[in-house]
Ligand SMILES: Cc1cc2nc3c(=O)[nH]c(=O)nc-3n(C[C@H](O)[C@H](O)[C@H](O)COP(=O)(O)O)c2cc1C
């Protein structure tokens with residue numbers, strides 16, 4: 055039995071599942087190669103080709119399966135290769151390593167020492183994926199599947215129990231029971247505000263107006279977050295199944311997946327998955343013979359952050375400019391074409407089948423009161439292990455950054471972590487033990503957002519960070535509200551002043567007043583949170599602002615106008631590397647003798663700092679280092 | 680928003696190379712059943728096919744869809760991805776998303792600016808249209824930041840010192856000279 059014919063009942067799905075599981079269990083060797091975006095940058099495609107070639111040369115196609123998968127999460131170490139059933143794992147694999155891995159590890163269960171992963175902190179070699187600290191401290195439910203699934207193969211998804219949740223719902227539940235189940239699980243939106251998902255569905259279901267629509271928000275505008283991308287690329291059928299369950303509960307017959315065009319692979323994978331699901335009778339008309347009709351369409355965004363906001367997204371879906379609308383009415387009342395519409399984030403949808411399969415109590419078992427389940431975070435910036443991490447709600451920032459992330463590289467000091475994207479806030483060292491749940495983050499002056507966690511160290515200037523986010527929001531403001539359009543511009547100008555040495559003590563009072571005005575007077579979530587990056591850094595790092603203003607000192611050495619480059623006499627050996635690269639020819643000195651920088655001519659490009667191998671180039675600011 | 684494109688629209692038509700395959704535009708319109716709610720998808724597909732959105736093509740779409748040209752222009756300048764000027768031969772895109780920013784994307788961007796002699800008045804390309812420089816807000820490869828896309832190919836962990844060889848490598852293939 056295979057998928058040549060559409061599946062007509064839950065019984066047929068179960069039969070197919072049985073056949074697929076059996077086919078795989080006879081001591082099946084499998085090598086999973088991550089072909090997520092991160093690993094592809096590292097050359098994963100040629101690694102896949104090399105394995106396929108070596109295995110066919112050796113005539114082992116029957117014995118060893120080569121499986122290209124979605125993102126495993128540990129992207130910085132890519133391309134990643136994992137082997138089942140042994141559980142061995144190699145990071146940063148090259149095409150040339152393929153033969154050795156097949157001969158030694160796959161056929162003889164022997165590790166290749168030189169390819170092993172080394173813990174950056176202890177330098178210990180680790181052979182099994184499950185023992186790597188980065189993975190060990192996580193609780194991976196959604197992400198775990200990414201490592202074992204071929205996202206372009208619907209049978210692979212069915213073999214791990216895919217579409218079972220949908221079959222169960224269609225066979226044994228009524229829409230109200232599904233909604234109750236989601237309400238009881240405590241699932242809250244993973245895209246920003248954390249609104250209870252079941253409640254949202256219930257409100258929509260109760261609307262008298264027809265038809266009803268569903269939307270999957272995959273705009274993922276937070277720059278620095280990419281979990282939605284990885285789910286869509288690595289496990290697209292989970293999202294489709296979640297949406298089908300939602301369609302049954304709410305009574306919708308059409309859904310949309312709104313993906314940003316910057317994610318071409320995600321668009322390709324989800325489009326293919328939709329076609330395959332349709333062919334398999336799991337999407338479209340009369341799904342699994344149950345009478346449920348539901349179809350999906352992929353719609354691409356065109357590069358506007360504000361389109362992640364739900365009312366703007368709806369405008370964009372209709373082919374218009376993505377300008378937000380006044381709410382209420384909320385989309386659940388009047389959404390796409392003024393009809394009731396449920397909008398949920400990718401990760402929210404992906405959680406739904408797991409909740410149906412395992413029951414709401416199981417989901418509540420992870421996390422804290424008011425924040426159930428796990429959350430995927432995008433752990434990036436100045437941290438040793440960058441990538442996607444999935445943890446139960448309520449773990450502390452310290453656990454994420456230090457236990458999973460392995461701390462800060464190059465022995466630097468941790469300074470802050472930014473959560474919630476451009477509309478979120480920064481948390482200082484004193485808040486490292488804060489648990490990540492919706493409530494605790496809000497109390498601390500930031501938000502969960504979609505799950506971006508950007509780690510900053512002592513070399514990050516917090517005033518510059520505030521300016522960066524404010525500028526981002528200025529550019530992305532749709533311009534409809536005066537307070538947002540002009541307010542973000544004025545805040546950015548004031549921050550420019552401070553970063554460029556024109557700040558006065560009055561600037562800070564003005565920024566605070568302006569920030570509150572922008573947040574209060576704007577219409578949509580963009581403007582209402584636009585001052586948060588500035589206000590939160592001002593709250594926790596006021597001394598940095600004051601140093602910029604009063605002493606013209608940027609202690610991180612970032613704000614170009616406030617720094618000087620100098621060469622330290624005791625370290626310079628006169629190799630002349632710096633004077634060769636200096637674009638403004640402002641470094642003078644004879645070969646083999648001390649070089650000096652003519653400060654007036656220096657454009658502060660940092661080229662000399664980058665080429666000096668002796669650490670003789672130093673950044674100073676306001677009289678300090 | 681793509682404000683720089685908007686302000687330069689009058690000059691845009693002058694530099695647009697004349698031969699324009701309107702059949703391609705018609706084919707894409709047909710694919711989308713000339714449905715104006717599909718406008719964004721239509722524009723994305725046309726830009727993919729032609730590399731940019733020539734003004735005559737926009738006029739043509741407006742006539743075919745019976746949709747006001749000013750609205751189309753509004754949409755094109757609202758979304759950052761749309762371009763009204765032809766693409767350069769080699770496009771360098773520096774990610775300036777947060778993760779890349781804290782890892783030094785600004786230095787990388789400035790280095791590109793310094794190395795390429797850009798004409799910023801029209802479209803941030805070199806005067807001979809060989810090389811162009813643009814930014815993007817995150818492409819979802821944040822763990823590898825700073826990320827640069829060179830002619831569609833992703834490069835991770837880019838350092839300021841690698842910029843000049845990246846430019847040389849990209850332009851060598853076409854025999855162009857930018858320095
Ligand atoms: C400026 C702005 C940008 C947003 N961007 C996103 C986004 O990229 N992805 C997302 O899922 N939600 C985003 N949201 C939140 C959505 O408006 C909406 O609340 C969410 O998609 C609802 O889904 P959820 O309940 O599953 O979280 C954004 C909100 C604002 C105000």
Ligand code: FES
Nearest residue numbers: 090092093125129
């Ligand atoms: S892309 Fe391979 S681990 Fe993320």
Ligand code: FES
Nearest residue numbers: 774776779820821
């Ligand atoms: S911030 Fe540059 S790829 Fe995400």
